[in-house]
Amino acid sequence: MNATSTTPTRQSEATPFALPARSLEGVGKRPFGIYIHVPFCATRCGYCDFNTYTAGELGTSASPQSWLEGLRRELDLAAEMTGAPAAKTVFVGGGTPSLLGGDGLSDVLSAVRSSFGLASGAEVTTESNPESTSPEFFDALRSAGFTRISLGMQSAAQHVLKILDRTHTPGRAVAAAKEARAAGFSHVNLDLIYGTPGERDQDLDASLDAVLSADVDHVSAYALIVEDGTAMARKVRRGELPAPDDDVLASRYERIDSRLSEAGLHWYEVSNWAKAETADSGDTRCRHNLGYWDGGDWWGAGPGAHSHVGGVRWWNVKHPARYAEQLALGELPVGGSEDLTAEDEHMERVMLTARLRTGLPLSELSASERLSAEQVVVDGLAVIENDHVVLTDRGRLLADAVIRTILT
Template identity: 80%
Template sequence: MSTIDDSRQESAGFVLPEQALTEIGNRPFGIYVHVPFCATRCGYCDFNTYTAGELGTSASPQSWMEGLRRELDFAAKMTGAPVVDTVFVGGGTPSLLGGDGLVDVLGAIRSSFSLAAGAEVTTESNPESTSPEFFDCLRSGGFTRISLGMQSAAPHVLKVLDRTHTPGRATAAAQEARAAGFEHVNLDLIYGTPGERDEDLDASLDAVLSAGVDHVSAYALIVEDGTALARKVRRGELPAPDDDVLASRYERIDARLTDAGLTWYEVSNWAREGGAARLASGAAGESRLASGARGEARCRHNLGYWDGGNWWGAGPGAHSHVSGVRWWNVKHPARYAEQLAAGRLPVGGSEQLTADDLHVERVMLTTRLRTGLPMAELDAGERRAAEEVVADGLLAREGDHFVLTDKGRLLADAVVRTVLQ
């Protein structure tokens, strides 16, 4: 068993409780890396990201990478370097680092931790900053999964979202990733954008399915405070998303994806059963994919979040969780790098989750999963409330779990509130 370096914990300026450390090997362990750089800022985005103009000379990819290496070194010494089951590089726009830069990120992880055999290694990418050579580099460098931000195939919808990629580029990138040997490729969609029509969504779904990906994420547009989109809605330049339209669009997405063989496993995520991406006859890379292992199409890293797993979040603003302890890093890349250069973890805040906190989160998260909410998780009052939701047709009993019905998925948050009341 790995030992924990207590003196290194103290010097880092942040200490994990002994109980959390002793329990760290009881669940899968993931590493999330946050890349805070973007070429431009999308109008709907409130993530912790920065353009070159916003950063000026205060931070750079080089200073961020130096800080990342230091943080991963701290992480390994503090946790005893458990074997890593999943890696997820998100942002921001990780693909701005280029293929070699992302392989360097994975190399930094490998220098501090060991990856499990068959570890899932994902990176998000903006289609415009990818190429066949980019995907070849990632595949040979150890990445196993690609997630591409598509959002929509309709030019006017992308314009409202301030997305910079051209229609068709996302699906072309997905095909390039598959040709490079990636079995697992995800496309992200956003639905309910002001001005989006049913035919726009249908065109987006046609494009997704033509790409043959084995995973799709689809999210209702949320107007976040402080974004350019929120300001336009507040000024009356754009209408706010309509709840009835959002529900109709979700049903349309679910029907199309289900018919195509992708099954929901979380309210906003669908994966192909068996994990095998479908290839058109004679498609480039077919032999490379056909000879590979047919693995899990669901995103194992995200399943770790939803199932209460342990992970270390490295990078500016990244959140971590280990055995009921949650903490988060300072947001600005310059401050992040400065604190690590000074020999301290860049922790901006932390909390010890109580048993009640953990219970509420488990109900919230497992209710959203296709596997459902374990009945044993609920006390007598919550069980009665869940039975009432069953009577309303929003939950169904499947073995010893409560599972959202099709109607219930549209009202998942309300279902959770009712059960926890």
């Protein structure tokens, strides 16, 4: 199958948005989550291309209050359209959600409760910048009903943080993780970025030492990608910074996997590691992200947020002012959508499940794709476990190439 052979049916923002009846069939029976996008940041990091805005960039056109009012309206409209299935997971991302403070994030979760409600045992996560957290902040989140914290650490090396334009001090992320655990959060994640220009082996080792000292149950580690349009991309283009080196990135990934595995954190997705589940800890993996990877449904609320329900994907307008304006008129702030074909959904299923430790089911592959998968196994990039194609250690380094091979 040619991975680029189909073009989804697209709907422009000029067309009022409505989900077809077929996409609503089974809503609530499949995993259903809510993603909340907080578009505010104190400063703009040089590598970031997310839909975020500083106060200076927004001026008086939008505020956290107008955003929250819009968010409540969007969630109410979303619940009306979908039949309000109880959310099994909630993930507040950004941007910098912790800039809202404990009270602001409590208001966000209250808006989810009043529109969709939370399923029993729901996972409720918020991202946080270590510098905008405190013991009181974590206490407030715990009281509000949050169950999981994800902290942006990136690196323990000051000069690496400076290149990334991160404002937190190297030790603050570990301190924040310990404060979150002291507040009663058993599920705490630390994010790392590796391969930043100027990062040395000893810098990565220091970062891993710091992560392990925090005793968290989940770690995400992402290779630096220089995105077009970012300040970092301009520096690389001008020769002020070298581009990330693929061989260095591979070596760093292997080092991360080795250190985390030795410490009892095992990969369950190419860029994510978690401690083993126990009777006390429950599932330590990020259940919200597993919903994405396993083909579940989710409603993404907030400026620029993406959603997927029953084979229909859509995204909101990006600017917070326009987002609030459309909702004030009683309209969903949809900027565009696409109706996925069966071939599109199959391609995405292969792309996502192949990256999981549980692997890609052979039953979902066509005859030609199975032959391609067999070649991947012969090449040592995957093995067959319980009728699933599972990436080997070397295959994880070449995951994108493995997926292309299977799909073409």
